[in-house]
Amino acid sequence: MNLQTPNTLAPHNKYLHPKLKRYMESLGDLVAAYQPSLFWERELGNSLISGLIQDIHGKTEQEIVEGICSLRYGFTDLPDDCPQPDRQEAFQQAWQLWHTLDQKQKAIRKELKQDANLLEHAQGLRFLDRQGLLEDYVNALAKLKITSSFSNIRHFYYARLIQQISNERWPGQTHDFLEIGAGAGNLAIFLENFGLVQSYTIVDLPEMLVNAAYTITNYLPEYDIRFCAENYEFTPVKQTASFIPASHLHVLNGSFFSIALNFNSFMEMDKQAIDGYFDLIYRCCKPESLFLNVNRRQRALPQRDGTSFDNNPLLYPYRTTDQVLRWEEDILQQVMRSGYGVVPSLAVIRAALISPDA
Ligand SMILES: C[S@@+](CC[C@H](N)C(=O)[O-])C[C@H]1O[C@@H](n2cnc3c(N)ncnc32)[C@H](O)[C@@H]1O
Incomplete structure (x- = not known):
């Protein structure tokens, strides 16, 4: 200093x-x-x-x-010849800088109007570069023959994180994954490419399962797929992707999974659905399995009864028996969504091992 x-x-x-x-x-x-x-x-x-x-x-x-x-932190008095704080040099300098930044930011946003995701993509690339991960990211895209995008940056980065935890805890092992709210299923493709997948099970809205199944069948053609109907007798099978609609959670009636995941999806669900998925995860994961989620705070998520709900990832119904590995801000999403004078909503990453007593 x-x-x-x-x-x-x-x-x-x-x-x-x-x-x-x-x-x-x-x-x-x-x-x-x-x-x-x-x-x-x-x-x-x-x-x-x-x-x-x-x-x-x-x-x-x-x-x-x-x-x-000299200990600092104290006040600096206004000079006698300038009794107005907003005319004084420190204020003026900061104020002018803010206006310059604001003008530049507005110009950039105007320029980017055609592609609202471009700024997040750019910030994400800068983040990977600073983390020393850019080359690995480009190599992963090249292997999959896919283009760069802001969501690929996220999935690559989280897959790397899961790989890191897995290598530390279970070197050389593959996993039976459960992912809730997987969107287009892209994360599964990165995880498989990192050699981490034994089987992959996705729970999502029935319409969105189509999206995930489309991705998996195209990018992991060697995988068998199955859509689990109401009375399906589920058990994870090697190199198989299973798709379970949100209404069929009862199909998962055993301790099957070694890693449970959720990315940016609890944050868009009603409280009742989140509670239901927490019960499911604690019920269906083996002892000592990894439960990792990244979600942003939605201060006013609209509810069906006309009220809104402060969906705060710090307040999810975790069990106190979890062995927490990480519980902190998700710097990737914080960086990708930041701007001058813009504080993005809080993004939280939490990784924990589920206790055998859960
Ligand atoms: C913003 S997308 C995130 C997709 C992906 N995880 C990602 O990070 O790109 C939210 C996902 O949650 C799913 N979703 C929303 N409500 C759900 C519910 N009640 N049960 C399961 N999935 C749900 C959506 O269909 C979608 O796949």
Whole structure:
């Protein structure tokens, strides 16, 4: 952190209360009695306060005030010749910069009107580049013979993450996957290409299952597929993709899966549906299996009764017995959806091992 020079911090005519001055005379003993974090040791070392403590009696009041102000975080007084805060230099500089950025951002958005996803795509590529993953991403696309897109960046990145967790915990193993709300099923293709899939089961709205089945049959032609009807006796089968409509969750009546996934779909469901899927996941996953989801907060998801629901991924009905591996903001989606002065809705990634006691 850059420290301002004491001169710019030295306010004149500031009052130094006698009780404060007396307290400062005892500072040496107090400092010796307590060890802060290394970070704060350095921060304090960069200020003038240590020098002050050593020789407080030899300092003028002005020097003591300078020492206090070198700790920073305090106010900066308006200059006498500029009593208006919004005319003062710091405000003006920041205000003008904001207008410049705002104009540029508006121009970029106008230019991108034809393709609203282009900005997210661009931010996603920059993110992968900074993470050192761009080359791997391009290679994965080349292998699949598909173009780059903002959603491919997401699926590639999450598949890499699952690969990383799997390699750490279960090196060399493949998995029986359950994915809820898989959209076009693209994630399954990346996971299979990373050598992680034993079998893949998707639960989704009946219409959307068509989309996933279309992708899987085209990009994994070696896979058998099956649509599970009402009375289907389900059990996972190697190199098979199973499609289960949301109304047929009862088909999954055993502990079948070693990885359960949900990406950006709980966030669009009613609370009752989310609760039902949590029951399903805890019921159908084997002990010690991985449950990973990434979802954004939707502060006002409309409900059928005309009300709205704050669908907050931090408040999903997790079991306290989970062994949490990660529970934090999803930096990829935060970055992809950010702009100057724009705070995207909170995206949360959570990865946990389901306890045998669940
Ligand atoms: C925004 S898409 C996300 C698709 C994919 N996971 C992704 O990250 O690109 C939301 C998915 O949730 C599915 N979905 C919505 N409501 C659902 C429900 N009640 N049960 C199962 N899937 C649902 C949608 O059909 C869709 O596939």
